[in-house]
Amino acid sequence: MAANRLRLLRHRRFRRRALTVFTNTVNSLIVPGFGVLVSLLVVRRGSTELWGAFVAVMIYVQLAAHIVGWGNKEYLLRAFSFSPAHIAREWQTSLVTRLALLLPVSAVLVALTPSPVLAGLAVAWCAGLVLYQSNDVLILYRKDFVYSIAVELSSIALLVGAVFWQGSRLTVAGLVFWFALAAWLKAAAFFVRYRGQVLARWVGRFYARYFRLALLFFLLGFTGMLQSRVDLYAVN
Template sequence: MKSKQVIAMFNVAFRQMVSTAFNVLLPFVVIHFAEKQIWGEFVSILLFILMASACNNFGHKEYLLRQFSAEPGKIRRYFTQNLYSRVPILLLSVACTLLLFPVPQAFFISLSLIGLFVSQSFEALIVFEKRFRLSAIIEMVTGVILLSAIYVCRESITALLIVKLYAGFLLLKALVYVYLFFSFFEKKQTRLSFYILKKSFPFFLLTLAGFLASKNDVYLVHFFLSKPKLAEYQILNNLCLFAMGTAGFFYIPFTKNIYRNSEVVIVKLQRILIIMGFLITISAVAVIFLVVTFYLKTTVPDYFYAIVFGYIFPSFVYGIKIIMLSKQHKEILVTTYLITGIVINVVLSALFLNLGLDITGALLGSAVAQWVVLGLFLKPMQEHWGT
């Protein structure tokens, strides 16, 4: 592997670790200074913010990456048009916020949605331009500011206070990204384009399905269990997703190569992903064991950790296949596979939670769904590799 490729992988890993580490650290800090109940109350609000944000994004990152690769000379045009075209969706989510939450919460939740909308709009540019190190610094600095603010307010932490600080953190990050990437805005492209939304729609379904596949068990825990249990499960879910997200370290820097039919790169990446996935999953299980035992101090059956392994590992096998099928304009096929997994996850997790299996049941339903999705991808994968 060339030195430039190694550096690119390192930069992706650094950025991903910084942004995900913040999501992992935040609940630990809040629970340390407050209690699980307060974090659980905030998670109820956060689940709405994340769902609304997934809708506001409307698959723009995946759509733009494909367009940037196909027509690199029109990056500014595609970026600006896509951004303006998604504004009505943002306004709709803000209107829903005002209807669903009390005014003080709704105001700051709306600010959070705006901040997320703006900052996440630059994801495609960051990936395509390989500005991972710069993005990591932004994530790290703004994350430290938020954690510092929580420390300063540690004597009076409430769910509403966390929402206020979270909104400020997202808006600050959005402003920094706008300042740094302002040159990519094209003033002439200020009209809404329903054509772009139409073309982005398959990617929207794909990303929404991916989001639900990773979070629907948390929504079910929110429905079935108490706020402290929700707080515990959200922490464990974040740790699992952090491990699963490391798969991107190995293929995100090569998105251009994948879209441009570099078969040699793809075959090498697939092998690396499986080997590294096994090692990373084992490490993640060990970390989760320590968190459950010494921090959460909750009781889980011994087989819980086998379930954790089963939940994390499959994503390393089928992750790159999602990009391959997207390149072939088969987003609907990928979405169908993911939705199948979501349905299985919801049915099994709800059943296990209803039977009193607690957070173990929720994770078991998710793990079974992951292996079903892996099975669905294997046949196309074998056909692609000619095995």
């Protein structure tokens, strides 16, 4: 009897772990996978030139967001493990500190963008990405992959719907607007989800040493990002 209960318990644990691994994998692949679908739709409904011009903006926006991110996911995972009672403080401090980078990074984005309207949209997109990606560590720490998948699918549905709706009227600024809106909506969805855990009471503060403490995590991620996209950055 005891052996059967132990076997059943192990089976349930295995199923939970397998489900966690599966949902994490799906969550990791859903954005790049459906990103290909969105790109094909833009090319089909718009043009190859339109998608190429959009990518030129996208790579700089994503690079800027990565810089402002400054290795927060990996750094905070370690911090949460060391001090699980202070998750809100660590998360808020990281966010407030990193947001100091948004102003200089936005200035560079504006300088690299050909028109004021597009520059404003690019900065809005970058800010939305920074806020949205700040929740990555909470998703991973809480293993909240199913909710994340639902949010990502909703975002993709919005983008696909926008591409079909605008069709040949699509412009680079229009695409940047829709991607920026999707990023802000995803950030809002996660802030609502985790408001009780990290937003119930504000205890964070600017902490300049964070940049040094998280530097190694940032460099590892930054190097990997450059290696995976070196051809795009070289062309642009």
